[in-house]
Amino acid sequence: MSEFLQTAGAGLQSPGWLVLLLLALVPLLVRGHAAFPYPAISRLPEDELSLWIERFWRWAGALAIAATAIALSGPYWGEQQLEKVGRGAHVMIVLDRSASMNDSFADTAKSDSESKMAAARRVLQSFVAQSREDLLGMVTFSTSPILVAPLGGDREAVLAALRATEAGGMGFTAVARGLGMGLDYFEGRPVTGARAILLVSDGGAHLDVKTQDLLREMFHRQGASLYWVYLRSANGVSLKENLDDDDRDAYPEHQLHDYFKSLGVNYHVYEAESPKAVEDALADISQLKNQPVKYFEAAARQDLSWMFYLLALLSAAALFALHLTEVKRWRAV
Amino acid sequence: MDNPDPRRLDLRASLRVIPRRYVVRSFFERGAIVVYALLDVSASMRFAGNAEKKRLLADITAAIAWSSTRHGDAFSLLACDDAVRQDLFIPPSGRRGLAQESHKKILSAEIRPQSGAKGLPCAIEQMRPSRSLVFLISDFHLDEALLNSTLASFSTHDVVPLVLWDSSEYRDLPDWGWARVRDMEGGGDRSIFLRRSLKREIEQRYLARRNELKTLCRKFGARAPFFIEDKFDAGLLTRHLLEAG
Numbered sequence: 001m002s003e004f005l006q007t008a009g010a011g012l013q014s015p016g017w018l019v020l021l022l023l024a025l026v027p028l029l030v031r032g033h034a035a036f037p038y039p040a041i042s043r044l045p046e047d048e049l050s051l052w053i054e055r056f057w058r059w060a061g062a063l064a065i066a067a068t069a070i071a072l073s074g075p076y077w078g079e080q081q082l083e084k085v086g087r088g089a090h091v092m093i094v095l096d097r098s099a100s101m102n103d104s105f106a107d108t109a110k111s112d113s114e115s116k117m118a119a120a121r122r123v124l125q126s127f128v129a130q131s132r133e134d135l136l137g138m139v140t141f142s143t144s145p146i147l148v149a150p151l152g153g154d155r156e157a158v159l160a161a162l163r164a165t166e167a168g169g170m171g172f173t174a175v176a177r178g179l180g181m182g183l184d185y186f187e188g189r190p191v192t193g194a195r196a197i198l199l200v201s202d203g204g205a206h207l208d209v210k211t212q213d214l215l216r217e218m219f220h221r222q223g224a225s226l227y228w229v230y231l232r233s234a235n236g237v238s239l240k241e242n243l244d245d246d247d248r249d250a251y252p253e254h255q256l257h258d259y260f261k262s263l264g265v266n267y268h269v270y271e272a273e274s275p276k277a278v279e280d281a282l283a284d285i286s287q288l289k290n291q292p293v294k295y296f297e298a299a300a301r302q303d304l305s306w307m308f309y310l311l312a313l314l315s316a317a318a319l320f321a322l323h324l325t326e327v328k329r330w331r332a333v
Numbered sequence: 334m335d336n337p338d339p340r341r342l343d344l345r346a347s348l349r350v351i352p353r354r355y356v357v358r359s360f361f362e363r364g365a366i367v368v369y370a371l372l373d374v375s376a377s378m379r380f381a382g383n384a385e386k387k388r389l390l391a392d393i394t395a396a397i398a399w400s401s402t403r404h405g406d407a408f409s410l411l412a413c414d415d416a417v418r419q420d421l422f423i424p425p426s427g428r429r430g431l432a433q434e435s436h437k438k439i440l441s442a443e444i445r446p447q448s449g450a451k452g453l454p455c456a457i458e459q460m461r462p463s464r465s466l467v468f469l470i471s472d473f474h475l476d477e478a479l480l481n482s483t484l485a486s487f488s489t490h491d492v493v494p495l496v497l498w499d500s501s502e503y504r505d506l507p508d509w510g511w512a513r514v515r516d517m518e519g520g521g522d523r524s525i526f527l528r529r530s531l532k533r534e535i536e537q538r539y540l541a542r543r544n545e546l547k548t549l550c551r552k553f554g555a556r557a558p559f560f561i562e563d564k565f566d567a568g569l570l571t572r573h574l575l576e577a578g
Contacts, residue, residue: 031522035515039377039502040474041523043542044514045534053511054524327512327527330382330501 011301013074020069027061036330057322064315071308076301083296089194090151091285092182092224093124093138093158096201097165098173103202103233105274116231120200121162123278127285128158137185138162141178142171151185173203175256176211183215186222195224198285202231205252207259216263225266228257229281232273239271366465367425368401369490370394370435372412373471374421374442375450377517380472382501384563389497390470391439396567397468399432406466410435411459413452414445425461447519450475454486462489470495473546473558474518484553492555493574496546500563503539506532 012018038044101117114122128136136158137151148161182197207215219226230239230253237251260267270281338357346356372394378386398408408431412421421442423435450471460467467490473480484492511526525531546558559573 033513033522035513035522037380037517038514039380039472039499039517041514041516041520042476043474043503043535043538044523044525045531045538046523047525047531047534050511050524050526050531053526054513057524322511325509325511327507327510329507330512331505331507 010075010077013076015073017069017073020072021066024062024066024069027058027065036327053322057319060315060318060322064312064319067308067312067315071305071312075304075308077304078299078302082299089196090135090186090189091137091196091198092151092185093136094145094178094182094197094199094201095120095124095138095140095165096173096175096178096199096203097140097142097170098203099142099170100173100202100233101231105232105272116202116233117165119274119278120229120231121165123282124200125159125162126279127282128155128162137182139178139182139185140165141174141181143174145174145178145181147181147185151189173201173205175199175201175205176207176215179215180218183218183222183224186224195222196227196285197224198227198229200229200231202233203253206255212259219263219265223265226260226263226268227281227285228260228267228269229278230269230271231278232271238273239269367407367409367461367463368397369409369411369425369460369465369467370397371453371456371467371469371487372410372421372439373450373453373469373475374412374414374418374444374448375518376414376444376446376448377472377474378497379444379446379517380499380502382499382563383505384499386472386497386499387439387444389561389565391436393468393470393495393561393565394439395432395436396565396570398435400567401466402427402429402431408435409460410438411456412439412442413450413456414448415450416452417456417459418442418452422459446517449479449518451479453479453483457486460490465490467492468495469493469555470497472497480549481553484550484555488554492550492553494546494550494555494558495570496543496558496560498539498560498562503535506535508532 097117101120102115104115105119135151135153136149136155138147138149138158138161140146140148140161148164149157179197179199186195232238237253239253239257257269260269268284270277270284272278272281341358343356343358346358347354350356370393372390374390378390380386394410398410401408405427407425407427408423409425410421410423412418421438423431423438453471453475467487469483469487469492471494473494473496475483507527509528511524513522513524515522543560550556550558557573559570
């Protein structure tokens with residue numbers, strides 16, 4: 001039985017309520033209900049139907065209490081890890097939420113100055129909605145990284161996280177820590193598909209040597225490729241420009257670009273100056289198809305408490321019906 | 334003139350009465366018999382349906398007391414639950430006011446809850462050995478052994494069983510519905526779902542019991558039981574006694 005329950009994924013949400021099951025004994029054991037005094041019940045016939053009604057009455061009371069106790073403890077079944085096969089990549093979106101993301105794009109030709117965050121959000125949303133078979137996860141970062149959705153097939157969580165970025169960005173750009181957290185989610189998972197870090201950011205940051213080494217090592221260990229969607233600000237520098245060595249230090253974007261190039265993993269940069277460019281960049285990434293990806297997904301469990309509430313309601317209704325038939329006055333009407 | 338016998342003419346008394354008339358002596362044998370009212374005051378006699386059994390007990394006892402003292406017989410009251418109730422005992426006497434006294438005594442007496450009627454056969458120890466008239470007043474909801482031993486112990490006397498049943502015990506039942514009933518003498522609970530067939534069965538059981546009591550009383554040499562339901566009619570009892578005698 002318990003093995004069956006295990007495989008069916010049955011369980012209780014809050015088993016503490018089961019203590020109330022003891023109360024179900026009360027209707028079975030308690031004597032001393034209101035009764036009509038009668039001189040000698042040995043003169044009354046032992047009626048089978050009446051006996052069964054008495055039994056039914058007691059058991060219905062016990063059942064009503066027991067069902068309520070079980071319903072309160074929240075029974076469910078069907079929590080299962082379903083094995084699913086996907087054909088997409090493992091994509092960890094690392095989204096910049098620093099204050100600069102609220103600015104508009106470099107390409108000011110267009111009058112509708114959509115903020116970079118809004119554009120990134122819009123395009124990422126359509127990317128997430130389209131990529132049916134990818135495993136997606138998401139980390140946002142500003143001053144420190146925040147995990148919003150672990151790597152998995154749950155698109156709703158990622159979409160909800162994207163909607164949540166409407167609150168606006170704040171703080172600084174901690175690229176290294178965001179990347180580190182994103183990479184952490186590949187740890188310990190079987191390499192069944194291409195791994196990609198999708199960094200959506202509008203600027204660089206200085207990485208010290210120690211951090212650079214650490215990140216490089218992580219990239220190599222996870223075998224992840226890196227896609228950088230660089231959202232160029234109005235006053236930002238283009239990565240395509242070749243700068244003198246002296247100037248390079250002044251632009252952290254260039255430094256970061258150089259560092260990524262030196263990582264030794266598959267690295268692409270998409271310099272997006274307008275919302276349109278972002279779409280193009282993501283269209284490329286969604287082309288990443290590869291070997292079938294096996295992954296497990298938790299099937300939503302089914303709540304069974306309504307069934308017990310219904311049972312309790314029915315028993316209570318039966319009790320009430322029985323109560324209505326009770327003789328109120330020991331007289332012929 | 335009550336007793337026109339010239340040999341018993343009492344001249345002295347005749348001279349003293351106003352208005353003047355002849356007075357004749359008449360002689361009665363005093364205390365020819367003792368009339369006992371033997372009451373069952375077990376817990377089931379607390380039942381009050383369409384009539385209160387305790388009040389019926391008092392009424393019937395008072396009627397017997399009044400009638401026996403009036404006829405010059407001694408009257409005695411005995412009441413039993415699990416023992417003979419000494420507080421309700423009135424020794425045989427023919428004094429006046431006995432009816433009122435016993436009526437008051439019974440009404441103010443407390444019938445103990447959960448008590449049976451095991452004291453009934455022991456009441457014989459407090460009775461005079463000469464043959465007397467015993468009114469055994471009970472609901473006769475006794476178990477067979479106790480009923481047999483009671484009737485057997487009084488078989489030397491002239492026993493008139495008076496059976497107090499209430500119409501709400503078996504005839505005047507609710508038509509339909511579920512009820513729990515509790516035995517007044519601690520016999521437990523029972524659930525009964527009243528409906529036409531069950532009501533008929535209950536009534537038939539009581540009718541069968543009535544016949545059973547009749548044969549039982551005949552077997553022990555008692556008179557035929559007199560059934561009193563809800564209301565006591567002394568005239569009917571008199572007729573019953575005359576018919577039986």
